[in-house]
Amino acid sequence: MAWTSFPVSKLQGAIRAPGDKSCSHRALMFAGIAEGTSDISGLLEGEDVINTAKAMAALGAETEQKGGGRWTVKGVGKAGLTSPASALDFGNSGTGSRLMLGLMAGYPLEARLVGDASLSRRPMNRVIKPLEQMGARFDHDGRGMLPLTLHGSASLNPIDYVPEHASAQVKSCVLLAGLNAQGTTRVTEHRPTRDHTEKMLRGFGVDLDVVNADGTRSVVSIEGGQTLQAVDTQIPGDPSSAAFLIAAGLISPAGGVMVEGVMSNETRDGFFRAAAMMGADIGAEELGDAAGERLIDMQAVGSGLKGRAIPTDLVPAMIDEFPILAVLAAFAEGETRVSGAHELRVKESDRIAAVVAMLRVNGVEVEEHEDGFTVQGCGGPPPGGGLVETHHDHRIAMSALIMGTASQKPVSIDDAAMIATSYPDFMAHMASLGADIRNA
Numbered sequence: 001m002a003w004t005s006f007p008v009s010k011l012q013g014a015i016r017a018p019g020d021k022s023c024s025h026r027a028l029m030f031a032g033i034a035e036g037t038s039d040i041s042g043l044l045e046g047e048d049v050i051n052t053a054k055a056m057a058a059l060g061a062e063t064e065q066k067g068g069g070r071w072t073v074k075g076v077g078k079a080g081l082t083s084p085a086s087a088l089d090f091g092n093s094g095t096g097s098r099l100m101l102g103l104m105a106g107y108p109l110e111a112r113l114v115g116d117a118s119l120s121r122r123p124m125n126r127v128i129k130p131l132e133q134m135g136a137r138f139d140h141d142g143r144g145m146l147p148l149t150l151h152g153s154a155s156l157n158p159i160d161y162v163p164e165h166a167s168a169q170v171k172s173c174v175l176l177a178g179l180n181a182q183g184t185t186r187v188t189e190h191r192p193t194r195d196h197t198e199k200m201l202r203g204f205g206v207d208l209d210v211v212n213a214d215g216t217r218s219v220v221s222i223e224g225g226q227t228l229q230a231v232d233t234q235i236p237g238d239p240s241s242a243a244f245l246i247a248a249g250l251i252s253p254a255g256g257v258m259v260e261g262v263m264s265n266e267t268r269d270g271f272f273r274a275a276a277m278m279g280a281d282i283g284a285e286e287l288g289d290a291a292g293e294r295l296i297d298m299q300a301v302g303s304g305l306k307g308r309a310i311p312t313d314l315v316p317a318m319i320d321e322f323p324i325l326a327v328l329a330a331f332a333e334g335e336t337r338v339s340g341a342h343e344l345r346v347k348e349s350d351r352i353a354a355v356v357a358m359l360r361v362n363g364v365e366v367e368e369h370e371d372g373f374t375v376q377g378c379g380g381p382p383p384g385g386g387l388v389e390t391h392h393d394h395r396i397a398m399s400a401l402i403m404g405t406a407s408q409k410p411v412s413i414d415d416a417a418m419i420a421t422s423y424p425d426f427m428a429h430m431a432s433l434g435a436d437i438r439n440a
C-alpha cells in the first residue's frame with residue numbers, strides 16, 4: 001500500500017531512540033543459552049527481533065514479554081539448545097538467521113531455517129563455509145540460500161578464520177560456533193566491523209581476547225566450552241534508526257531534531273562522521289552508558305551540506321546508512337561519491353540499484369557503479385514527485401519518506417509495512433516531529 005511524505009516547513013522535537021537491533025538480537029540469543037534468568041529492558045520489538053525471540057523459545061529458552069520492551073529469558077544453560085519442532089522463520093533478517101546458525105551449530109540438533117522472499121535471495125555461503133569447516137552439515141538446494149537445514153554437532157573443531165567480506169554477521173557466527181568448539185576459535189578482520197558480539201559476550205561472563213595486530217588487523221579469539229551467566233541489561237538506542245531522524249533535522253528548512261539515548265560506538269558511527277564532513281551541524285552530549293556502550297543525546301539542525309567523496313574506510317561503520325546518506329547527498333551542493341561498498345548489493349535489497357532508482361525517480365542526477373554511486377547534489381531541495389520502489393527494504397522506505405519531508409514535491413513509496421522489521425514506531429516518531437506522511 002502506497003505512502004506519501006509531503007514537504008513540511010519545519011520538523012521539531014525530541015525522540016528517544018528505539019533499542020538497537022543488533023544488540024537486541026544478541027541479548028536474546030545470549031540470554032537464551034545462559035545459565036539463569038536474564039532481565040532485558042529497552043529491547044527493540046521489531047519483527048526481525050521478535051523472530052529471533054521465537055526461534056530461541058523453539059530451541060528451549062523460556063522467553064517472556066513483560067511489556068514496554070522488557071523481557072525475561074530463562075536460558076537453557078548446560079542442558080543446551082534442542083531441535084525445534086518446526087521450521088524457524090527468520091522473516092527479513094540476515095542477522096537473525098546468520099548469527100543463529102553459528103549459535104546452533106555447536107549443539108547436536110537439527111533445524112530448518114526459512115525466511116521471506118528478500119532473505120531467501122541473500123547469500124548464506126559466507127556462514128555455511130566456515131561452519132562446515134568446523135564440522136556442521138547443511139542440506140540446501142545448492143544455491144547456498146534459505147531454506148536450508150542445519151545439522152549441528154556437539155564436537156565442532158575450532159578454526160582460524162579470515163572472512164572474505166567485512167561482515168560482523170560472519171565474524172559473530174564463527175565466534176558463536178566457537179563457544180561450543182573444542183579449543184580456540186580465531187577470527188581475523190582487516191576492516192573492523194561492529195563489535196557488539198565481543199562486548200556483549202563479555203557482559204555475559206565470557207572470556208574473549210581481542211588483539212589489534214600491527215594496526216592493520218584485529219584478531220578475536222574465543223575458547224570453547226564456556227558457560228554464559230544471566231545478566232540484567234539495558235539495550236542502548238540504535239544509531240542506525242537515529243540516522244534517519246538526524247538526517248530529517250539536517251534537511252529541514254527550520255526547527256531542529258533531538259534524538260536521546262543513542263549508542264555511541266566507533267564501529268557504528270560512520271554516517272555521523274560522513275555527515276559532519278559534508279558540513280552537517282550535529283551536536284552530541286554525553287548521557288551515561290548501557291550494556292557497556294556509551295550513550296549520547298544528539299541534535300541536528302538544518303545545515304548547508306557539501307558533497308564529498310566518502311572515505312572507503314568508513315564503509316563498515318556505516319554499512320546500513322548508505323540509503324539515508326544518499327538523501328543527504330541529494331540536498332548537498334556538489335558531488336558525493338560512494339565507493340568500496342559492494343556489500344550493499346546483498347543487503348535486504350540490492351541497495352546500490354535501489355538507491356540510484358530512488359534518487360532518479362525524484363529528479364536527482366546519479367550514476368551507478370559496481371561498488372557504489374555518485375550523486376550530483378541539487379544544492380537544496382531536490383525536485384521529488386517520484387514513486388519509489390522499496391523492494392521490501394525498510395531502509396529504502398524510510399530514506400524516501402525522509403526525503404519527501406523537505407523536497408520540492410511529495411515523495412511516495414510503494415509499501416511501508418516492512419519498516420516494522422527494524423523501526424515499528426517510525427511513522428509515529430515522524431508525526432510527532434511534524435512530518436506529514438499519509439497512507440495515500
Ligand code: S3P
Pocket residue numbers: 021022023095166167168169170172193194319320343
Ligand atoms: C549486523 C551486521 C551488518 C548489518 C546488519 C546488522 C549485525 O551486516 O548490515 O544490519 O548485527 O551484525 P554485515 O555484517 O553482513 O555487513
